[in-house]
Amino acid sequence: MRETEGSPIKQVRLTVNGKAYGLDVQPGKTLLELIREDLGLTGTKEGCGLGECGACTVIMDGKTVNSCLVLAAEADGKQITTIEGLADGDRLHPVQQAFIDHGGLQCGFCTPGMIMSAKALLDENQNPSDEEIRKGISGNLCRCTGYTKIIESIKAAAGNAGGR
């Protein structure tokens, strides 16, 4: 997105990982840019910038979004969770732990987005079938794993993730 000279700056209030922020943003700024550049939360990745790879997936008001496609201004008043907001202190979220234990990651670049999609899936459906898991992460590209161990990780997490 290009910055437009003289365009009005908008004030955005949002909650990210439980913390409230008020920020002045340019109209063209995306939620991804706000998260990475303004808040310095670089766990959320930019892969394609076109909503095709899912690396920038975050949870906005309970639903996953490609943060590269959401304007920062649209996130006004929203609750956002990023990968940095999943662990409870040193205690990892069950999905994070399952990805570690079951080899659900390799290079790690798609991992934050993948884990956010998995978490959102398990929040809605505590006991998904294989098919539902595949569907739940069908917007997230992974080139390293071939998805097999990601699916196994999410299945393993399903038993332990309820209520978090």
Add this chain to the structure above:
Amino acid sequence: MAEFSVIGERVPRVDAREKVTGEARYAADYSLPGMLWCKLLRSPYPHARVLNIDTSRAEKLNGVKAVCTGKDFGGWTWGWMSSTRDESPLAVDKVRYMAEAVAGVAATSEDIAEEACDLIKVDYEELPGVFEPEEAMKEGSPSVHDYVKNNISVEYHWDFGNVEKAFSESYIVREDRFRTSRATHGYVEPPATLAYYDPSGYITVWAAKQSPYFHYRHLSACFKLPLSRVRVIQPFIGGGFGGTKNDSLGGDFCSVLLSKITGRPVKYVESMEEELVTSRRRHSMIVYSKMGVNKDGILMAIHHRVIADGGGYTAIGPLSLYLAGFATTLPYRLPNFKYDAYRVFTNNPIGAAMRGHGVTHTRFAAEIQMEMIAEELGIDPVEIRMRNAIDNPEPGAVYETINKVLVKTCGIKEAIQRVADAPLWRDRNKVPNKDGDISWGVGLSGTSYLGGARQMGHQACAAIIRICEDGAVNLITGATDCGQGSDTVLCMIAAEELGVRLGAIDIKRVDTAYTPVDPGSYGSRVTILAGQATQKAARQAKKQLLEAAARNWQVTPEDVEIRHGRAFVLSDPEKSMPFDRLARIACYSGTGAVILGTGYSTYGIEPLDLVNGIGNGGTSYSYTAQSARVGVDMETGKIITTDFTIASDCGRLLSPLTAEGQIEGASIQGLGQTIYEDFIMDSGKTLNPTFLDYKMPLSMDVPAIKLIDVVTDDPDGPFGAKEASEGSIVSAPPAVVSAIHDATGVWFKELPVTPERVVQALKNRKNKGASAAP
């Protein structure tokens, strides 16, 4: 079999926690105060002379700090060999592929840098282009580089045995033309770098490189600084798979130059579209394969004539064509072999390395052709492979191929047999092969790949083990984990050798100011070569620890052992102490005692023979057999893949969880290049430059994968290990294409087998009654 305490355990990756929490920082996650952004202006033509570049309007734009063009690099060029240095950081006189970079801008924001690129005026004189390698090698075709004739970039002619005689004595001789797809690596992290040129003459970069020491040498040569003043610091790497992240790119050089001009740090992040239209991708190769067998289906001879689309520059192409040739004598006994290879310059993006490098093309052709011959002879696909497969040499024995490749362990027969015995193949006729419009089929392949790839120049990997006084251990290598899990494997090797728990080992990522120089992460080198170096370094450190313990207990060092984090006297196990205590004693014994172990690899030191193709291309060889089940919609041509069974001889699996993930992931990448992935090109222009249109497998597309371990104990690998994963990217295409044949009755010789190609082939067969696809 020796007993191990860490090797072979299903341990999680050592970097997993940082990656699941988002703490792992990749190149684009780094920033520095005062940082500028670099963007490149790219050519709209695939072939054109650059007459003039006017940067004056860009320079006047508010926020622009510097602009550079090709001339600012003073005529410097680079390439994989000294004789192929044909590429400059930015095009100088001529662009040779579409989107080749011609100018770079540094500005206070990425948006301003991009806007400035639009203000640069380049006068081009468009030249006729050439886009098909077989056209390009004809006399009179447009010349991509003036220094070569008929656009021949690389040419090999190898001849082993007597193929003509063997063909004349063969019972069946087949000749077919195969072609592989225009596939790319498809990592999700686009190339990125953050560069700072310190005015006192030091370069520091945080760059997404899977082989950072290539980049280190390139920067030193380009900016005429001693290597001691070039510091490449390794961030986490978001996937590599060869090619692009093994080389330096225009944006890398421009970021450093623009930092030098401005005195400020400069960051460059490629867009995914830039990546997809310029990536140093897998070559598309045309393979004319001629194969002769006797009445029993025993291979008599193969002659391969390979024509590869090299694109605009040479890059690593000489190695690609070497690999496509030398490994054709594996995994089947082949008494006569001839290889004529041409890498041809075109005005397409650069052909380079990708996982399964070189071998995937010719092995695909040979596997399918062997199946076609088996069908003609009425021999079962398993049987023809078993009749030809190389036997596993007895321990200490060596099998030598006609081109003098030395095989010390070979699990191909066991792999094929175990895949044949597994339910997917065994029961293939027990399930219905028709279900409405869907026709089902099962196919099989048996392939090989090299590990510990050799090269022309610097070969050895090195490692340093430093024992800290509290019992912690630093492992320092020049090896790069670009996602494959090598950091985990190297830590496991160090822990096993030292007798400590895995958690005691802390591995450092590459920082060329401190870590030992290393060739890089390609050709499945790291586990074997950096692994051997780590093993030796750990042994050297352990020797010093044992000596310190022996002095303490007043016994001989041979009477001391360390296991599971405790040192003890073998003859008197009551005498024991925890590793951290021993470390302290050892570090404090004598003034300034420093426990450092160093080691470097010695496997596979002889350089490659590119000219004659004689000898080893790797240190050792993995073997893979695979079956695949597909369903083909006979109306729409759509293919679904439901099952893979893959048996891999990776020597001994050091880290099963890591190796499994590698084998699974590579087989899916192989599936992608077989039925989905292909750049659609129109006169040098990429028509599908996004992940939406360049379709890679998604979670909905992938089969259930069953893995079988075939354990051999290779003498040329740490703990008997060989490579894992490049094997299964090579085994997947022939297994899947055989399955498609089983389902449709059509042999597809061109990849990818898209729904359009399936529908067309079925239509052709209906019209002509022929069984071969176009």
